[in-house]
Amino acid sequence: xxxxxxxxxxxxxxxxxxxxxxxxxxxxxxxxxxxxxxxxxxxxxxxxxxxxxxxxxxxxxxxxxxxxxxxxxxxxxxxxxxxxxxxxxxxxxxxxxxxxxxxxxxxxxxxxxxxxxxxxxxxxxxxxxxxxxxxxxxxxxxxxxxxxxxxxxxxxxxxxxxxxxxxxxxxxxxxxxxxxxxxxxxxxxxxxxxxxxxxxxxxxxxxxxxxxxxxxxxxxxxxxxxxxxxxxxxxxxxxxxxxxxxxxxxxxxxxxxxxxxxxxxxxxxxxxxxxxxxxxxxxxxxxxxxxxxxxxxxxxxxxxxxxxxxxxxxxxxxxxxxxxxxxxxxxxxxxxxxxxxxxxxxxxxxxxxxxxxxxxxxxxxxxxxxxxxxxxxxxxxxxxxxxxxxxxxxxxxxxxxxxxxxxxxxxxxxxxxxxxxxxxxxxxxxxxxxxxxxxxxxxxxxxxxxxxxxxxxxxxxxxxxxxxxxxxxxxxxxxxxxxxxxxxxxxxxxxxxxxxxxxxxxxxxxxxxxxxxxxxxxxxxxxxxxxxxxxxxxxxxxxxxxxxxxxxxxxxxxxxxxxxxxxxxxxxxxxxxxxxxxxxxxxxxxxxxxxxxxxxxxxxxxxxxxxxxxxxxxxxxxxxxxxx
Amino acid sequence: xxxxxxxxxxxxxxxxxxxxxxxxxxxxxxxxxxxxxxxxxxxxxxxxxxxxxxxxxxxxxxxxxxxxxxxxxxxxxxxxxxxxxx
Numbered sequence: 074x075x076x077x078x079x080x081x082x083x084x085x086x087x088x089x090x091x092x093x094x095x096x097x098x099x100x101x102x103x104x105x106x107x108x109x110x111x112x113x114x115x116x117x118x119x120x121x122x123x124x125x126x127x128x129x130x131x132x133x134x135x136x137x138x139x140x141x142x143x144x145x146x147x148x149x150x151x152x153x154x155x156x157x158x159x160x161x162x163x164x165x166x167x168x169x170x171x172x173x174x175x176x177x178x179x180x181x182x183x184x185x186x187x188x189x190x191x192x193x194x195x196x197x198x199x200x201x202x203x204x205x206x207x208x209x210x211x212x213x214x215x216x217x218x219x220x221x222x223x224x225x226x227x228x229x230x231x232x233x234x235x236x237x238x239x240x241x242x243x244x245x246x247x248x249x250x251x252x253x254x255x256x257x258x259x260x261x262x263x264x265x266x267x268x269x270x271x272x273x274x275x276x277x278x279x280x281x282x283x284x285x286x287x288x289x290x291x292x293x294x295x296x297x298x299x300x301x302x303x304x305x306x307x308x309x310x311x312x313x314x315x316x317x318x319x320x321x322x323x324x325x326x327x328x329x330x331x332x333x334x335x336x337x338x339x340x341x342x343x344x345x346x347x348x349x350x351x352x353x354x355x356x357x358x359x360x361x362x363x364x365x366x367x368x369x370x371x372x373x374x375x376x377x378x379x380x381x382x383x384x385x386x387x388x389x390x391x392x393x394x395x396x397x398x399x400x401x402x403x404x405x406x407x408x409x410x411x412x413x414x415x416x417x418x419x420x421x422x423x424x425x426x427x428x429x430x431x432x433x434x435x436x437x438x439x440x441x442x443x444x445x446x447x448x449x450x451x452x453x454x455x456x457x458x459x460x461x462x463x464x465x466x467x468x469x470x471x472x473x474x475x476x477x478x479x480x481x482x483x484x485x486x487x488x489x490x491x492x493x494x495x496x497x498x499x500x501x502x503x504x505x506x507x508x509x510x511x512x513x514x515x516x517x518x519x520x521x522x523x524x525x526x527x528x529x530x531x532x533x534x535x536x537x538x539x540x541x542x543x544x545x546x547x548x549x550x551x552x553x554x555x556x557x558x559x560x561x562x563x564x565x566x567x568x569x570x571x572x573x574x575x576x577x578x579x580x581x582x583x584x585x586x587x588x589x590x591x592x593x594x595x596x597x598x599x600x601x602x603x604x605x606x607x608x609x610x611x612x613x614x615x616x617x618x619x620x621x622x623x624x625x626x627x628x629x630x631x632x633x634x635x636x637x638x639x640x641x642x643x644x645x646x647x648x649x650x651x652x653x654x655x656x657x658x659x660x661x662x663x664x665x666x667x668x669x670x671x672x673x674x675x676x677x678x679x680x681x682x683x684x685x686x687x688x689x690x691x692x693x694x695x696x697x698x699x700x701x
Numbered sequence: 702x703x704x705x706x707x708x709x710x711x712x713x714x715x716x717x718x719x720x721x722x723x724x725x726x727x728x729x730x731x732x733x734x735x736x737x738x739x740x741x742x743x744x745x746x747x748x749x750x751x752x753x754x755x756x757x758x759x760x761x762x763x764x765x766x767x768x769x770x771x772x773x774x775x776x777x778x779x780x781x782x783x784x785x786x787x
Binding site for chain 1: 726728729732733735736737738739740741743751752753754755756757758759760762764766767768769770771772773776
């Protein structure tokens, strides 16, 4: 795999660069996956959120080909970021991406008229073009017959039928690519393309000539949509799918999560036994392993969630989900596509934020990212469970159907959702205000997902998460450990060790800020190591209160501490704090990566802390007032 | 004049043209016609309303040629269609 520097260097190399271009739903990514296999990498173009997917393969005569998968676009105007970047790359004016040698345009054979328009537009950009007539199998099934010879003669470019999901079907395409490469035409300057309307007219005439048989609308899609988009059945199936998805995320993730947890515990014990008791052992055991482990434990949930999201995406159901939810999301100015990322954030905000890539419009995507952390993620559950268990009696309520504890937990979820909707509406009126974006989108034909492509994409997501665990999460774990360990306790001091550390000093300083919320210094200190991940705060509280023993013993101890030394208003304020506070470095790092902007990351951190503070303050004062 | 937004589920019609300026938001309307064309709307083509969203019957899914396109009624408001429903 070649790295970015060799592709962008001005020194001519003998690698040939081919850019894949095509409209959404033409099977371009499948073709890319089949051609490059696992030799690919995903990054962002510098300064923008447009994904840069590149990979390579070698031809029979040992020529290395670098493939760039440009974003799916309908045209090459300057309207969206995707269009702009694609145009810049193709015309050779992009700052970091050198001009490709050849364009491989992918068109959906079952929708020739629409896809030919893009081909005609591309021909004006000065690069040699090869057309892949993709989804040949589906076209055949629907009775659509295209004569590639006529198309090739009329367009003056090579035209090859392909079935992107089948490797064997790409031999002809590879041969055509090899041939074009050996007599490569040097790139010319781009010329102005005719208007959309004119191009469309040409495309229609061309399609009429090349189509031997028109065929019918995809039958399976038609029949499935009758059920899946049914005004009543459709909603029921949608929610059953979601419900099932979340049940399985929790159910399937339980065993591997326990395994990872006990693995890290075993490692901690092992190191504690074999290493001498010094700062290094403490750094390894309490800093690195505890910190990174507390984040890595979510990997199974993230992977399972992503498998579902990728399957929904690959089958074509995701677009239907957006259709069903659009009206509801439109009420707060969002797009139907925002629903699944937000739902995913209930398991963990990280996959949720990463899943916003399916939202085409930048402003909608930003708004969705900004509110994703308000969805109650599973790391909050241990905190909620401990506090609710300690301060809320489980009296039967609502005709004895539910316990009060469950109702309170549900209420906390609800507060998160309602706040998210309010924040979204406010953002859409202020910071992310702009021209409304049309919902307009194609509902793609249903397809069976290809396991290999799913695995490639899943691995890509896992790699991003693991890389982050190995970098920013590792550093912050070490940083938080150092803050909690140093300086050491002076001789003869009576408070627990952490009291005298930087974290302790900061916590005692923070206590002045948190005092109106009813937080004591123990809680203020615990919030600092709790930045690693929300549930770490419980362990940190255990440390501050100098509790010893196993996790369960610490939890029991904590329950007693909360019941005896926290007032009710304090405990409720702490709950309110956790509904909003962005107490998770991993999420913030993800937001930084996905928005490609420090400003938005800082803004999100700031507004969530502000909301947390205000909510905790209001809850504390109200509770004091009500309870006297 | 009849517009795509006026149709109900199951209705068929022929596209006559586009009137994006029917949208109140001028900025929004500017690109709408181009976007509609690009995704596959075109004069002379037959459209059929296949599905309606569960709330307020919005958005709608229409068939144009071999494809299904989803759009909000607000956007469908810019598509002028033949008076007599086929």
